[in-house]
Amino acid sequence: MNDRRSISPLQMRGLLHRQKNICPICGQVINLARGDKVHVDHVIPLALGGADTWDNMTATHDHCHVEVKTPLDRKDIARAKRLAKKMAEHAERMAAKGQPITEAKPRRKIASRALPGGRGDTLKKKLTGQTERRGP
Structure with missing residues (x-):
């Protein structure tokens, strides 16, 4: 842990x-x-950090x-320690398997059906209530 500097009364003012x-x-x-x-x-x-x-x-x-800030800080610090421990365990498992540790790949978007009336739908509804084909 880092050393904390002491604060003089003049610095506090x-x-x-x-x-x-x-x-x-x-x-x-x-x-x-x-x-x-x-x-x-x-x-x-x-x-x-x-x-x-x-x-x-x-x-x-x-x-x-003491009553407001410190409990919030403790919660954040505990979460950061849990995450660091989890990442270290994952790195150990990968090293044991002989696999290199790489950055996470971005998740690809899950393909889904177009929502009725949405931009991906072949039909569009006008404000007058009429429907027409979208696109050429």
């Missing part, structure tokens, strides 16, 4: 100034003079970060 003292989660004012506790949130979590840079950081109320 700069972060809050950039956001105009508004919590991006609840939309309420973050007031340090009132005693609001502040957490620094990574918009794209470090565990999902987010950078530890100012562009990826926001200041949030502590309760917004």
Whole structure:
């Protein structure tokens, strides 16, 4: 996991100034003079490849970060880990069979019958209610 940078009080004030003292989660004012506790949130979590840079950081109320954002991040991180594990297992199976690992082929469109009245139908219906043959 990436190392997190520590934020000084001056840097925190700069972060809050950039956001105009508004919590991006609840939309309420973050007031340090009132005693609001502040957490620094990574918009794209470090565990999902987010950078530890100012562009990826926001200041949030502590309760917004803990009760709203963190559970969502945990769900996304768990999903990414499951997917990575599944892909690694697939790669192992392919290697065991001696087959090269290739990118997925795009799925081809399934041929189906033309819908009645659709563009693929040989007849078309006019607004007046009359039907006529489509094409030449």
